[in-house]
Amino acid sequence: MSGRLIYLDNAATSFPKPREVLDRMLQGYIELGVSPGRGSYDQALEAEDVVHGARKKLAIFFGAPDADRIIFAANATDALNIAFNGLLRPGDHVISTRLEHNSVLRPLYHFREMGWISYDLVHFDGKGFVDPGEIARNIKPNTRMVIVTHASNVLGSVQPVEEIGRVCSERGIPLIIDASQSAGKIPIDMTAWNVSAVAFTGHKALLGPTGIGGLAVRPDLDIKPSRFGGTGVDSRSPIHTVTFPHRLEAGTLNLIGIMGLSAGIDYIMHKGIESIHREEMALLKRLRDGLAGLEHVEMYCAGDLSGHVAVLTANVNGVSPEDAGAILDGDFNIAVRVGLHCAPLVHEDIGTINRGAVRFSPGIFNTPEDIDQAIRAMASMS
Ligand SMILES: Cc1ncc(COP(=O)(O)O)c(C=O)c1O
Known part of the structure; x- marks a missing residue:
């Protein structure tokens, strides 16, 4: 029609x-379409500054303590995979919810099928909310992580992340949230809420393009690299760069996507x-x-x-x-x-x-x- x-x-x-997002991306490709962090000429250094500026902006946006622990990935699914692969070890137990998207359910299922982990999925009530007490009741000695969708992509219900964060921090268990449906729509403060990592996607309410997303990681969460390759840093070493943010990134970053995401956040902050x-x-x-x-x-x-x-x-x-x-x-x-x-x-x-x-x-x-x-x-x- x-x-x-x-x-x-x-x-x-x-x-x-927003027009501002499209303009920033077009201007970025025309004026600065080079590889960030890989060269010593002016544009490469400026591109690296753009990336670092975006990390700083995202850290403020999510209440993350350290801009260098804003990791760029392709989308939330990719970021969640980085977290699962880098945290889960054989014998671990995971708690999640029946509200989850397949970007959480399928990795968990995969790891369980491989015989590595077990997990419990907490029910939601008739209004679409999970009970933090139910999460507490499911904690076992080997519970390695709690992963909860912040806002349901079917019901729209926003989960009580702050209370869940309290439950997790009292027991020293990392809480990871899938903020795909909340980032850009409602405030997120991972430090105040005791959230160890936030997975975000750029193309939904953050108003950026597809192909960019990431993981905001609290400094006390040790995520092991699961993808290895060039980082532009310490190239002689056969070992993947251990320091953040390169630890969890490999290959050329999506500079134009990062510019669009950064413009999307500016738009949200302005409005x-x-x-x-x-x-x-x-x-x-x-x-x-x-x-x-x-x-x-x-x-x-x-x-x-x-x-x-x-x-x-x-x-x-x-x-x-x-x-x-x-x-x-x-x-x-x-x-x-x-x-x-x-x-x-x-x-x-x-x-x-x-x-x-x-x-x-x-x-x-x-x-x-x-x-x-x-x-x-x-x-x-x-
Ligand atoms: C709750 C939730 N989690 C994860 C995702 C995955 O997002 P992406 O496809 O950008 O990785 C979505 C997207 O539909 C979602 O709604």
């Missing part, structure tokens, strides 16, 4: 990107993360209230949207999510994500594993009119 696209799939990736959250939640509440008036629409964990980010999942009675998505797209030019959203256990627990659901995720460029059109589209399916 032609006409303006109403994009309500920001939980998959944010679109469009104010609280104000972004307020505006997005006003749109989400408008959607929830509109859909609540439709008898043929069922929503999941959306009764009380406090403690949520702007993600809402629903179904239309008698219409498959695929058909609903096709009507939204074909008749109303609305983009949503249907299916299981790479989080099968959430769908098992809300009773939608066999059919999936329709996910709406407004972003900073949506308007109340976009939401009203989505409500009209859902109303048309009665």
